[in-house]
Amino acid sequence: AQKITQTQPGMFVQEKEAVTLDCTxxxxxxxxxxxxxxxxxxxxxxxxxxxxxxxxxxxxxxxYSLNFQKARKSANLVISASQLGDSAxxxxxxxxxxxxxxxxxxxxxxxxx
Amino acid sequence: NAGVMQNPRHLVRRRGQEARLRCSPMKGxxxxxxxxxxxxxxxxxMVYLQKENIIDESGMPKERFSAEFxxxxxxxxxxxxxxxxxxxxxxxxxxxxxxxxxxxxxxLLVL
Numbered sequence: 001a002q003k004i005t006q007t008q009p010g011m012f013v014q015e016k017e018a019v020t021l022d023c024t025x026x027x028x029x030x031x032x033x034x035x036x037x038x039x040x041x042x043x044x045x046x047x048x049x050x051x052x053x054x055x056x057x058x059x060x061x062x063x064y065s066l067n068f069q070k071a072r073k074s075a076n077l078v079i080s081a082s083q084l085g086d087s088a089x090x091x092x093x094x095x096x097x098x099x100x101x102x103x104x105x106x107x108x109x110x111x112x113x
Numbered sequence: 114n115a116g117v118m119q120n121p122r123h124l125v126r127r128r129g130q131e132a133r134l135r136c137s138p139m140k141g142x143x144x145x146x147x148x149x150x151x152x153x154x155x156x157x158x159m160v161y162l163q164k165e166n167i168i169d170e171s172g173m174p175k176e177r178f179s180a181e182f183x184x185x186x187x188x189x190x191x192x193x194x195x196x197x198x199x200x201x202x203x204x205x206x207x208x209x210x211x212x213x214x215x216x217x218x219x220x221l222l223v224l
Contacts, residue, residue, distance in 0.1 A: 004155075033211070045156070045204060045215035091155055099146065100169065101206075101213060103155030 002027045004092050006104035013082045014112050020067070021077040021107045023092035032096035034075040036066065039106070040088040048090075051075060079109075087111045115140040117207050117216035118187075125222045126195045134190040134219045138207030145188045146213060147180055150202040162188060195223045 003026040013019040025034065036048040051059045051066045059066045067076040075094075079086055092104040118137040126132050138145050143163055148156040158172040162182035173180065177195075182188040192199055200223045206213035 035212070037215070043202065043220070044217045045206075047212055047214055050212055093156075099144065099161050099208075099213075100158045100172075101146075101148070101156070102158070103148075105155050 002029075002032075002094055002096055002102040004094055004102050004104035006092055006107050008107045009105070010108040010110070012110050012112055013079075013086075015084060016081055018078060018080045019082055019109060021079070021090050021092070021109070023075045023077065023104060025073050025075060025092075025094050027073075027094065027096050029096035032094055034066070034068070035093040035095070035101065036064070036075075036077045037091045037093060037103075038086075038088045039091060040085075045091075049077070082109075082111045084111050084113060117142075117205060117214055119203075119205050119216035119219050121219060122217060123220045123222070125224060127224050128196055129194050132192040132195050132199070132221055132223075134192075134203050134205075134221070136188040136190070136205030136207075136216055138188070138205075139214055142207035142209050142214075144208045145182050146206045146208075147188075147190050148204045148206065150204060150218075152201075156204060159190075192221075195221075197223045199223050 005024045032053045034051040038046040049061045049064045063080045065078045089106045091106045093101045145162045147159040150156045160180045161169040177193045179191045202218045204218045205216045
């Protein structure tokens with residue numbers, strides 16, 4: 001069974017600062033993928049970044065980077081230079097069979113001006 | 114823009130009615146997934162389909178819920194005899210391989 005844990009229900013960050021969102025996972029599968037999605041107040045789910053379990057380097061996509069620590073089973077999302085438009089709910093998700101995504105409970109990020 | 118399309122975006126039903134939610138995958142994607150999001154929760158997997166085939170429906174409630182992805186046309190999630198507990202956001206995602214891209218969701222409200 002897969003389990004995703006996001007322990008931070010909500011976070012505040014000052015505009016232009018960086019914020020780290022925690023995500024830990026549990027799986028017995030050797031091959032898996034880790035994803036982060038953003039859900040703004042409008043409700044859609046926006047794909048941000050992907051990390052494969054065999055990837056040697058941490059994934060980066062613009063201001064998003066994934067701090068992947070395989071031994072600790074953590075996949076934290078780092079948002080650099082926060083913008084007001086980053087205020088949203090962020091979900092960590094995992095797939096270990098190429099389809100079924102398991103989601104964490106989410107972290108609400110509020111960016112302050 | 115050939116993103117995942119869902120309609121309707123909002124659906125209101127009275128208890129006992131049927132709800133039909135439609136999803137058109139991204140162009141070139143042959144895999145469709147349905148997820149449900151209850152208020153203040155993450156998304157929960159319901160079903161995975163390919164054209165004319167249900168691959169995994171392990172997350173679907175045993176009764177009243179069904180899904181299809183016909184050879185032609187959108188994927189349909191059908192909820193019969195809706196109850197208040199069915200009120201949720203229903204998301205469809207599609208993929209070719211790997212990353213799933215989500216539609217905007219259908220917000221179902223059961224009165």
